Amino acid sequence: MANREPMDNKFGRKALQVKEAQMKIMAYAARLESETVPLEAAPGRYLADNVAAPHPFPAFNRSGMDGYAVVSADTANCREGGTVWLNVVDNIPCGSVPSGEIISGTAARIMTGAQVPEGADAVVMLEATETRELNGVPQVGIRKPILSGRNVTPRGLEISEGDLVLAAGRKIAAGDIAVLATFGISDVPVIRRPKVGVFATGSELLDVKEPLQPGKIRNSNSPMLEALVREAGGEPVMLGAIADDLDLARSKVQMALETYDLVITTGGVSVGDYDIMGDLVREEAGDMLFNKVAMRPGSVTTAAVRGGKVLLALSGNPGASYIGFQLFARPAIASMQGATEPFLPEWTVILGADYSKVNNYTRFVRARLELPDGNVYAYPAALDASSVMVTIKDSDCLIIVPPEERGLTAGTKVQVIKLP
Ligand SMILES: Nc1nc2c(c(=O)[nH]1)N[C@H]1C(S)=C(S)[C@@H](COP(=O)(O)OP(=O)(O)OC[C@H]3O[C@@H](n4cnc5c(N)ncnc54)[C@H](O)[C@@H]3O)O[C@H]1N2
Ligand code: MOO
Ligand SMILES: [Mg+2]
Secondary structure (H helix, E strand, C coil), X not given: CCCCCCCCCCCCCCCEXXXXXHHHHHCCCCCCCEEEEEHHHXXXXXXXXXXXXXXXXXXXXXXXXXXXXXXXXXXXXXXXXXXXXXXXXXXXXXXXXXXXCCCCCEEEEEXXXXXXXXXXXXXXXXXXXXXXXXXXXXXXXXXXXXXXXXXEXXXXXXXXXXXXXXXXXXXXXXXXXXXXXXXXXXXXXXXXXXXXXXXXXXXXXXXXCCCCCCCCEECCXXXXXXXXXXXXXXXXXXXXXXXXXXXXXXXXXXXXXXXXXXXXXXXXXXXXXXXXXXXXXXXXXXXXXXXXXXXXXXXXXXXXXXXXXXXXXXXXXXXHHHHHHHHHHHHHHHHHXXXXXXXXXXXXXXXXXXXXXXXXXXEEEEEEEECCCCCCEEEECCCCCCCCCCCHHHCCEEEEECCCCCEECCCCEEEEEECC
């Protein structure tokens, strides 16, 4: 059982189940204020208000073809094989309005996208017509009968006036932009992007630009988290890397929680001598949300709350840091933006290769999705330990191996979290 240990010191931590831990964080991820952005800056943002159609769309009966707008009943006589001749009384290019009504015996030349005149109920395409002039009057000849409604898109076919077209909480994509543009919404109400302060801890960390030194590594988690925050719609504020120094970490955390909507750190959350983030959170026990989660990687993921703001202290191990972000930070960042569905979607797919695991924590296995035979298979990464960095890039899902499973056989159905 994962939940048996008491929480008295850094070695005896009480592990929460992933869902419980997520809910603890989500309780502090309320929707932020809204702001308006120009239409072109709206993709990727979350809509703050419902959008109801201010007018029907299309707003007028619209021709779907270049041709002649007619009274369909007039063409019934073509059935006997004869051509029906109609007087052409109007010419309606796209963007113009008809000059009058079409009555029996008349037709209007009309182009695709133009407003169909009153009285006309069908458009005969140009290819099915011929023209002549009779006593100075232009005429169109129609050889085949046409049904009422043919080649006419009725007003309001797509959207009626007042329809709810876009609901608040949607992530705005290209199709939403088309709707907003159609209805003249050039300033789009969206939720402000949460500002996310990010810093790394670790005396071994070098900046990306520094040459490699013995015993040291370049800080890859910070740039990775910066990319992840951005991908989730947040505004990353990079606060650098600090050495494993408790006082330094304390003041940095304090400043960050006062300034940003969410603070994410990596490293120093386990039980080691220099695992200062763990110590820091334990100093103010009342603020701690959890310091162990029954999952792998990321079992040491720690979270605290201060002044209503969450400090999410992720493991330094790259794999755990990535998965901890996807499980805890991403939904919080989405929820702060008012997302209707802040959690990543779960799919049921077929396991592509055997997978075995050692302990009874839920395991999130990096995997790639493929469709070798039209079905979706998830292939676990060859290296998926918490400390492994390189396979993060090859993964488009995380296979969820439940706590009770020791291993899974290829061909069984598994749940995966689909990564963005
Ligand atoms: N005695 C125990 N040791 C460990 C335990 C345990 O329960 N008992 N837990 C293990 C597990 S599980 C994990 S996960 C790690 C967690 O480590 P920390 O979160 O304390 O992280 P660090 O010690 O700072 O670093 C771990 C590892 O990651 C590298 N690292 C750190 N920061 C970065 C960065 N910004 N970019 C790239 N790589 C980074 C660091 O150099 C270490 O190799 O603890 C286990 N130990
Ligand atoms: O916390 Mo560690 O990431 O379980 O492997
Ligand atoms: Mg450590």
